[in-house]
Amino acid sequence: MPNRTDASLARRMVRARAARVSALLLGGLFIGFLLLVVVFIEYRRAIDWIDHTHKVISAVEELQSTLSDAESGQRGYLLSLDPRQLVPYEEGRERSRALLDRLRSLTADNPVQQDKVTALRSLTADRLDRMAELLRQADEAGVAWAPAPVREGIGANMMAEIRRMTATMRADEDLLLAGRSRHATILELLMIAYGIVFVTVTGWLCFSTVRRLERDYQAERAEGEVLAATLQENRILLDEVNHRVKNSLQIVANLLRTQAMRHRSEEVRQELLDSSSRVLAIAEVHRRLYGEGAVYDTVELTDLIRSIAENAVPPTGGAEPSMTLATGAPLSAPVDTAVPVALIVNELLTNSYKHAFPDGRRGRVTVDMAVAGNEVRIDVADDGIGLPEEVAGNSGGGFGLNTARNLTRQLRGRLEIERLTPGTRFLLTFPMKPPAPTQA
């Protein structure tokens, strides 16, 4: 047993340690999860900023393209004076204004880019005004219009300045895009790392838990088999002990009886037979306490009294027993009540059979048992010659009757003796104790 106890203790300690480690790891995972939520929110924000940067770049490129288209349309008109050539110019004018408004809105968070948008708006306005002025001059001169101002290259210079400005804005946005992409990549890596840690930790926890459960199951099964074998051994041992107790009580009773039957003195013979009867009364209680592989802590009183009454009748004699054992329901008594009750009833019955019917007189002995509340009443009566006055008193009688009185006191009960005409009545009354907890 010590080894099994040590093994169980060690297993409990391992379980407790594993539970602590698991709790720590799960706590870590939970904190990691909260961080993951924060990282994910930050990642979503980074993605939004990347998208935003792409929109700015797209707007800058479209502005550049729109102004180029407007310039191409204007030049086409100046060369051909074909009004259809003015469509890209007109669209470019409107579109460029809208794009500049969009750029101002998109770069609201960036003061540097806002300054550039302001400068670009001014350059664009100048360039568009210059284009409008040349168109007006061409319209006024008609076919005789000479493109001298074009040759001066003023418009080309303005467009070069616009291209330089948009290129600068584009470069700034590219730098921002690179930074924001790097930030998003780091956040992505953090999330992937957490995923790897989560899968690894939970996988390890699951694996170690399953392995520990399997080990515990195997160990407990082995322990269970050992315990079952030990229990079986104990049952066999208990059966053997019970058998020996019963045998020993039978031996003691028989020894006394044998000695009695071989003794020449009638008085000694009777005393020895009485002692044998007392041993058998105690044995009746023990026979009910020890079953096959089991020990009971109570004895059914009605059945016990019936057996005591049956056994008390001499093998050959004039009186026959008559019993009324009215308890209503089985009445369980603890062993420290059952043994005195068995001995008292045995003494009273032995007394009746021994003294009430001398010289072959025939008669009846009655045993009545009833329960009133918490009190048990056992009435033993005979219709024999009756007890002498001095014996019926509180202290009269021999060893047997005095033993019955002492055992009655042990039960906290009362033993009343009543002289009948004819016969004697013994009334034993005692309180019923609740059964004590089982010890075996």
Place this chain on the structure above:
Amino acid sequence: MKILIIEDEFLIAEGVSLTLQSAGHAVTGIAEDLPTALALAGQEKPDMAFVDIKLANGSNGLDVARALKAMGIACVFATGNPPNKAQAGGVGLGYIAKPFSPRVLVQTAAFVAGVLSPGAPSAAAPHGFVTL
């Protein structure tokens, strides 16, 4: 009635023997194991036997009862380990459980005598005797 006692505890066997004799029966012998029981049964031809289950020299009362039944001898087990019906297998009339009183012993012997007497009215089994 001629009764054989098969019991390995001498003090029990002697007490049983004296009680039965005082009740008017003839005890044909006391055997402590199977060979002795069979020898005494063959010589004395008892009417019945009181048989303990656990006997000396590894003998078992059930084997003894089986052999005695084959010889036409009725058996009653007198034991602290009463067999159930399946274990007894019809080889014994019944049992009285140790520790038993002289009255139970004498009444059981009288009951068996009634069972064995042809034409005798069937009597109720006495208190303490359990039929198998």
